[in-house]
Amino acid sequence: MKKHIVLLVLLSTTFGFAQTKLVFDKRFVQCEDKWVAFPADSTGSHILGFIYIDAQAGLTLEYEGSFTVEANGKYLLKKKERQDAMKVRLKPNNVLVALIPVEKLTELGLKTVPEWLKFYKENENTVERQYRWGYMYNAWGECEKALEFLNKAYLLNPKFSGLKVELAYSYNCLQNYSKAIELLMLALKEEPITAYIVKELIYAQAKNGDVQKAEDTFNHYLPMITDTTYKAENAYNILQGYFIKKDSKNFHRWLIASDLKSDKKLLPYVERMVANFKE
Template sequence: MKKILILFISLIQIAFAQKSSLTFETKFYDAEDRWVIFDKKENQNTYALGFVYLDSEAGYTFSYQGELEYKNSEFHKVPRLDTSSNIIMRLDRNSFNVKVLTDEQVSKLGLANPPEWLQNYKQNADFIETRVHRASMMNGAGASIKALPILQKAYQEDPHYPGLEFELGYAYNATGSFYKAVIVLNKAIENDPSNFWYYRELGFSLKHLNNLPEAEKVYRKGIELASDKNQVAEMAINMAQSYFHAKDKAKFDEWKSIVVQNAEPESQYRQYINYFEENWHKSN
């Protein structure tokens, strides 16, 4: 049995690329179940070859299968020195775009399309649990537009399935459908009024609908329920930002104090506060 090496990197370093005639314009989540290459590093002549798939538990993954050279408008395999290990790399929002190989290119390279092992990740695909997990991984990767139809279908089947309402509300927020998020999240709160995550997402929806009084009420309830200071700081910075833009200094200072009480000095939330204060007079 081959060893499996899991590299928890974003492939951000695979790509610092030289200019080439090849284009890399496909988001990795749009290349699911496809053979792809990542752009070469500077001073490198080969491209990383692999297969992109979605592990419903671990997220989008790149199964590294070796290196390719590009000569005379064709790809050629480079002999792989170590074939004893399977190398897989987790993909995230920072991962570079890929180039999807055509079926013809895949065939010429002698690659199984799809690989036999892919079936292991398609088991129980129709289970609502599997679908919600998949959609959650899509949300986390920035592919909420792909997660939406999966979540909407599951919501019609079982609206209160654990985790579903949060993921659907998150996907609606991420795609700018704030009114739809409000409807889903209000129903979720009616069913489970002690779930912090619903208030976090609902406050975000209301903030972006410019309903600051209601957003403030919802976020305060979320703060009551939150056990994580980072989550409190995130909600508070959202309100501080809104009142910064609304030019309401008293309210800004009120939410700023909550940020300061809960965020680490070097955190991004404190950096945002510093930015708002430095630019208060410029924008107001």
């Protein structure tokens, strides 16, 4: 147990020690299927591991041991004491790691792709797998990376349930609102109407400058669904749309109609917009 605690503490460390050729400029989510090194501890030792994605657990580090960089630049590996697998679940945070240079992997006695990784690549070319990976990358805010998987899924089966709205989420994230609207309109025709689809459509329309259309979508579709999770968020996005267009008349009309002032979480943002209109 003590060793595991020490390992987790070291993984959270962001300070460096030895001057090496390692460049600590990658976040965990940018290192799928890569060998990485963490910044050196006070003894000059770097934790070493392989980052991959477990379909159930998400980002995972397979801990391999540690290494030091000798004065001549050689990497000296210290294998982990236990021979069984040591896995650490990673949160997609801003801790920066370095990719191990390919030429150094041989020096460390490591294969570019570990043998065990094949077990996590089963069903790799299925629509379900591509969709799942895209969904995870969207959740981590890596929308451009998510599109790589979601577009592959779309080629395999464009009618896969939930795929169009997940693609639209990526495009909204990347500010390609017209493409998001195109996909969401198709989703509304071909799939059951969900709160998620409506939310993404209202967001895309409002950000695209079509605020009246966003309001029409709100009024038309929300009575059809029982899930009110995004209702306040939808109303806020419309209000913000009118604010950005400097449409004072519709801004204040919608402020009253949506009753956003009763939402305690959004109230500070709403009051800020109201105050800016008065200036």
